[in-house]
Amino acid sequence: MSRPQPGWTVVCQLTDLVPERGAAALVDGEQVALFRVGNREVLAVQQLDPYSGAHVMSRGIVGSRAGAVTVASPMYKQVFDLRTGACLDPVGKEPQHLRTWPVRVEGDVVLVGTAGALVDALVAPLATPATLDATEAP
Amino acid sequence: MSRIPSQLVVVGGGMVAQRLVEAVRARDEDRAWQVTVLAEEPRAPYDRVALTSYFSGRDPESLALGAPQLWADPLVTLLRGTTVTEVDRDARTVRTADGRALRYDHLVLATGSRAAVPAIPGADLPGVFVYRTLDDVAALRGWVEQEAARRGRPVRGAVIGGGLLGLEAAGALQALGARTTVVQFGTHLMSAQIDLGGGQVLRRLIEALGVEVRVDTATSRIRPDERGKAGRLEFADGGRLDVDVVVLATGVTPRDELGRAAGLPVGARGGVVVDQACRTQDPHVSAVGEVACIDGACIGLVAPGYAMAEVVVDRLLGGSAVFPGADTATKLKLSGVDVASFGDAFARTPGALEVVHSDPATGVYKKLVVSDDARTLLGGVLVGDASAYASLRPMVGRPLGADASAYLLPAGGSAPVGGDLPDDATVCSCNNVSAGTVRAAVTEHGCTDVAGVKACTRAGTSCGSCVPLVKRLVGEQLTKAGVAVSNGLCEHMALSRAQLFDAVRVTGLRTFSEIMQRHGTAVAGRGCDICKPVVASILASLDDGHVLDDERAALQDTNDHVMANLQKDGSYSVVPRIPGGEVTPEGLLVIGQVAKDYGLYTKITGGQRIDLFGARLEQLPQIWRRLVDAGFESGHAYGKSVRTVKSCVGSTWCRYGVQDAVSLAVLLELRYRGLRSPHKLKLGVSGCARECAEARAKDVGVVATDRGWNLYVGGNGGFTPRHARLLAEDLDTDTLVRTVDRFLMYYIRTADRLQRTAPWIDEVDGGLDGVRSVVLEDSLGIAADLDEAMARHVEVYEDEWRATLEDPEKLRRFASFVNAPTTADPSLAYVAERGQPRPATPDERADPAVLIAGTTLAVRS
Ligand SMILES: Cc1cc2nc3c(=O)[nH]c(=O)nc-3n(C[C@H](O)[C@H](O)[C@H](O)COP(=O)(O)OP(=O)(O)OC[C@H]3O[C@@H](n4cnc5c(N)ncnc54)[C@H](O)[C@@H]3O)c2cc1C
Ligand code: SF4
Ligand code: FES
Numbered sequence: 001m002s003r004p005q006p007g008w009t010v011v012c013q014l015t016d017l018v019p020e021r022g023a024a025a026l027v028d029g030e031q032v033a034l035f036r037v038g039n040r041e042v043l044a045v046q047q048l049d050p051y052s053g054a055h056v057m058s059r060g061i062v063g064s065r066a067g068a069v070t071v072a073s074p075m076y077k078q079v080f081d082l083r084t085g086a087c088l089d090p091v092g093k094e095p096q097h098l099r100t101w102p103v104r105v106e107g108d109v110v111l112v113g114t115a116g117a118l119v120d121a122l123v124a125p126l127a128t129p130a131t132l133d134a135t136e137a138p
Numbered sequence: 139m140s141r142i143p144s145q146l147v148v149v150g151g152g153m154v155a156q157r158l159v160e161a162v163r164a165r166d167e168d169r170a171w172q173v174t175v176l177a178e179e180p181r182a183p184y185d186r187v188a189l190t191s192y193f194s195g196r197d198p199e200s201l202a203l204g205a206p207q208l209w210a211d212p213l214v215t216l217l218r219g220t221t222v223t224e225v226d227r228d229a230r231t232v233r234t235a236d237g238r239a240l241r242y243d244h245l246v247l248a249t250g251s252r253a254a255v256p257a258i259p260g261a262d263l264p265g266v267f268v269y270r271t272l273d274d275v276a277a278l279r280g281w282v283e284q285e286a287a288r289r290g291r292p293v294r295g296a297v298i299g300g301g302l303l304g305l306e307a308a309g310a311l312q313a314l315g316a317r318t319t320v321v322q323f324g325t326h327l328m329s330a331q332i333d334l335g336g337g338q339v340l341r342r343l344i345e346a347l348g349v350e351v352r353v354d355t356a357t358s359r360i361r362p363d364e365r366g367k368a369g370r371l372e373f374a375d376g377g378r379l380d381v382d383v384v385v386l387a388t389g390v391t392p393r394d395e396l397g398r399a400a401g402l403p404v405g406a407r408g409g410v411v412v413d414q415a416c417r418t419q420d421p422h423v424s425a426v427g428e429v430a431c432i433d434g435a436c437i438g439l440v441a442p443g444y445a446m447a448e449v450v451v452d453r454l455l456g457g458s459a460v461f462p463g464a465d466t467a468t469k470l471k472l473s474g475v476d477v478a479s480f481g482d483a484f485a486r487t488p489g490a491l492e493v494v495h496s497d498p499a500t501g502v503y504k505k506l507v508v509s510d511d512a513r514t515l516l517g518g519v520l521v522g523d524a525s526a527y528a529s530l531r532p533m534v535g536r537p538l539g540a541d542a543s544a545y546l547l548p549a550g551g552s553a554p555v556g557g558d559l560p561d562d563a564t565v566c567s568c569n570n571v572s573a574g575t576v577r578a579a580v581t582e583h584g585c586t587d588v589a590g591v592k593a594c595t596r597a598g599t600s601c602g603s604c605v606p607l608v609k610r611l612v613g614e615q616l617t618k619a620g621v622a623v624s625n626g627l628c629e630h631m632a633l634s635r636a637q638l639f640d641a642v643r644v645t646g647l648r649t650f651s652e653i654m655q656r657h658g659t660a661v662a663g664r665g666c667d668i669c670k671p672v673v674a675s676i677l678a679s680l681d682d683g684h685v686l687d688d689e690r691a692a693l694q695d696t697n698d699h700v701m702a703n704l705q706k707d708g709s710y711s712v713v714p715r716i717p718g719g720e721v722t723p724e725g726l727l728v729i730g731q732v733a734k735d736y737g738l739y740t741k742i743t744g745g746q747r748i749d750l751f752g753a754r755l756e757q758l759p760q761i762w763r764r765l766v767d768a769g770f771e772s773g774h775a776y777g778k779s780v781r782t783v784k785s786c787v788g789s790t791w792c793r794y795g796v797q798d799a800v801s802l803a804v805l806l807e808l809r810y811r812g813l814r815s816p817h818k819l820k821l822g823v824s825g826c827a828r829e830c831a832e833a834r835a836k837d838v839g840v841v842a843t844d845r846g847w848n849l850y851v852g853g854n855g856g857f858t859p860r861h862a863r864l865l866a867e868d869l870d871t872d873t874l875v876r877t878v879d880r881f882l883m884y885y886i887r888t889a890d891r892l893q894r895t896a897p898w899i900d901e902v903d904g905g906l907d908g909v910r911s912v913v914l915e916d917s918l919g920i921a922a923d924l925d926e927a928m929a930r931h932v933e934v935y936e937d938e939w940r941a942t943l944e945d946p947e948k949l950r951r952f953a954s955f956v957n958a959p960t961t962a963d964p965s966l967a968y969v970a971e972r973g974q975p976r977p978a979t980p981d982e983r984a985d986p987a988v989l990i991a992g993t994t995l996a997v998r999s
Contacts, residue, residue: 016956024955067661
């Protein structure tokens with residue numbers, strides 16, 4: 001079971017999330033899109049689609065582009081790197097990136113941390129942010 | 139620049155006139171010219187080259203050339219049914235038969251040719267036809283059908299003239315069920331294009347179609363029968379032939395009468411003489427197309443005419459283009475008989491060598507004409523197998539790069555050419571597109587398929603004979619550019635949708651991971667928003683599992699995943715199925731009440747149903763609970779699937795109806811509901827030829843006739859609207875349903891991702907005729923398979939919304955937030971407009987006073 005930890009919010013059970021699909025969550029009043037990729041990894045980005053202004057990112061299709069785990073906006077199909085939030089395919093528009101949140105999976109519980117670094121200034125894809133797999137968790 | 143435009147008057151509304159107007163409108167950016175086209179025929183320009191397809195069921199409208207918008211341009215006026223009777227060069231006016239006078243700044247004569255009528259007695263009898271206009275072929279068809287009905291036996295037809303046109307006409311008569319004889323004055327068929335050897339092989343091929351051939355025969359007279367109509371041909375050699383109908387195809391005469399009367403010089407064999415700029419002696423008058431006598435002759439082909447049109451337009455806009463010379467290559471358009479000739483087919487170049495391969499047993503004759511050193515291709519004749527035509531024609535005047543005979547062998551025919559094709563070689567002569575232009579469409583304009591290249595360059599959009607070559611050039615270029623040509627879907631899947639469909643059907647794999655492992659690329663990984671929905675759609679077509687089942691749910695596009703249509707603010711719209719557009723008052727009340735309770739914006743769709751907008755994700759199951767309880771089911775408005783069958787009220791109410799359109803529409807909609815496909819599918823049914831349901835704008839359009847149903851296919855709206863084309867006539871209901879079954883299944887199996895039916899028909903093997911032979915004649919032997927697939931679909935269909943409501947596991951996907959499943963998305967905001975909600979604009983969001991609370995109505999359970 002989970003103990004309360006400063007800076008981390010318990011959001012849901014891992015089983016509440018469908019593998020290879022997203023779900024929205026409210027974290028400190030903000031809308032966050034969670035994606036369960038693989039079996040035990042969860043990634044979090046902003047739910048706001050920067051191109052349409054609608055809160056829909058969790059409803060996009062999860063995929064991969066040259067090794068990166070991605071989500072495609074369900075609205076106008078821009079593709080983002082789920083680990084860094086970087087826009088990989090702006091579909092002819094100016095690239096706009098997504099905020100990311102660190103996520104931990106402890107046992108069956110999914111915790112979301114304080115919002116991660118903004119990736120607007122991103123040049124090269126960042127290393128995986130604090131996305132910890134259960135095996136690496138303390 | 140805005141000034142009063144100059145007046146360009148075009149006499150004649152034929153193929154070349156159409157191209158000229160198109161070119162003016164495309165290139166005259168300053169809008170300097172106002173164009174008026176005076177056309178004698180009662181219709182907009184049409185594709186005369188394809189005239190014969192009128193007999194294989196293509197209807198007149200589908201022969202129309204170019205985009206209809208051209209004629210709606212304010213700078214373009216088309217006066218149909220208007221004959222010009224006089225040109226006054228001093229006053230620069232033309233006069234029309236109906237008494238109008240038009241001033242011109244520049245005049246273009248594009249009057250084409252008339253069919254030549256030989257000076258033999260009886261050529262003016264009823265039952266004797268020429269073959270030049272739509273009215274001609276319509277009259278011919280009417281006559282043959284009437285004679286057949288009157289006599290109760292096959293009609294006997296004769297075609298005088300054994301050239302390209304005569305053979306086409308003979309094919310048309312055969313298609314109408316007539317027994318036909320071709321009477322040729324010369325020593326062999328198509329003597330203007332091919333040599334004696336080729337002519338002899340051709341004769342056997344023509345005879346194999348059931349057409350009799352008489353060569354070396356001069357017709358001296360046509361005798362009337364007792365009813366005063368054509369009844370017998372008499373020949374100079376004393377022979378005779380009883381006939382019911384005669385078609386004259388002995389050549390054409392340029393319609394140069396206006397030019398002659400206006401004192402312009404004409405050629406020795408007719409035609410208004412023009413220079414390399416297509417100008418007549420009068421600098422204010424040009425002539426283009428078949429009426430123009432250029433380099434001493436008139437040319438009876440459309441491609442040189444198009445080139446002339448471009449030259450004239452270039453000159454009008456201040457350019458200095460000259461006529462590039464005529465490519466007189468020709469290909470016979472008679473199904474089952476392949477004949478082509480190109481370049482110096484008769485080896486008239488001094489020293490030219492002929493390389494001949496002839497195989498009378500298989501009916502193949504091929505000849506290449508090469509230069510004296512056997513290196514340069516000069517021309518050729520291909521009879522029986524003209525598959526190498528598209529590749530060889532652009533090579534004329536260029537080194538062959540291989541032993542000439544290699545090109546003549548059955549398989550090698552087209553193999554070696556292509557890669558070495560120089561950039562300036564003409565690939566599409568109809569539209570004068572070079573290999574370089576096709577390549578540039580790929581490298582510079584980002585085209586990635588043949589359809590794109592066609593749209594971008596116009597190559598292949600007229601006679602179509604160059605399409606195989608265009609296809610190959612595009613493929614080669616893409617490979618070079620390192621693009622995975624492989625018409626593959628994406629980086630994860632190297633197969634096209636059609637290939638993947640077959641692969642999955644054969645291997646029987648049913649999960650995404652298995653499929654990607656087996657058929658995906660090395661980096662297949664987790665797929666993407668392209669390949670995942672395609673796999674989902676293929677699986678749905680193959681075994682109709684529920685869209686939200688297991689792993690499959692993750693593959694679905696957003697709309698399919700929650701079975702609703704995502705709107706711009708992240709809310710959804712809901713569309714219950716209303717088969718055939720028929721709804722009871724009780725049904726309407728239920729929909730109305732749901733809309734009211736959830737504050738949904740309500741609108742009638744083009745497909746005759748009702749769309750409810752502004753439903754939030756977490757409200758969808760409750761809304762559907764109420765709709766399903768009232769007997770509604772999913773309308774699949776969200777899927778790449780069958781949408782609606784639109785219908786008119788038909789014979790049950792309408793005074794004009796001849797069949798019960800609504801019953802058929804309901805039957806079709808219930809049969810095909812839920813059918814997943816490469817793109818959305820729409821159907822329509824009209825109760826009579828008035829076509830109130832606009833069925834011909836649909837993928838499948840059914841129009842009632844006195845005897846049954848006419849079936850049209852390939853109508854698409856959207857970005858490139860297309861009218862549906864006639865697939866079959868007067869079908870009874872069972873045959874109709876079976877034919878539609880097969881058409882839909884064939885499309886679902888072989889179309890590309892997001893390829894609608896119209897472009898699919900353009901690209902599938904054999905085009906519309908190919909589709910017809912597959913679905914009506916089972917030419918591929920797959921009909922039983924297609925029938926069975928559709929039967930399965932009908933059998934296992936279930937309403938996916940009902941199934942979802944019964945499964946708590948599936949319902950979890952409709953939570954707005956995993957940690958607050960019923961909390962509304964706080965960002966949604968609406969304002970009222972005409973008494974209904976709509977999403978607020980960013981400015982309106984800043985002013986809470988205008989926002990309404992409507993759709994944040996408390997969630998009910
Ligand atoms: C059955 C058939 C098959 C063919 N197949 C091929 C083929 O495979 N390949 C190929 O290259 N070519 C083919 N052709 C020839 C091709 O159709 C012509 O070369 C082409 O149509 C010429 O275009 P045009 O505009 O010069 O003349 P047209 O298309 O004949 O147009 C001339 C128009 O001007 C009108 N007109 C004439 N005088 C007046 C006047 N005084 N006032 C107003 N209007 C007037 C006529 O009514 C006509 O509509 C075929 C022709 C036929 C009939
Ligand atoms: S198409 Fe014919 S049957 Fe249908 S509504 Fe129109 S006129 Fe009546
Ligand atoms: S050669 Fe006729 S369309 Fe290209």
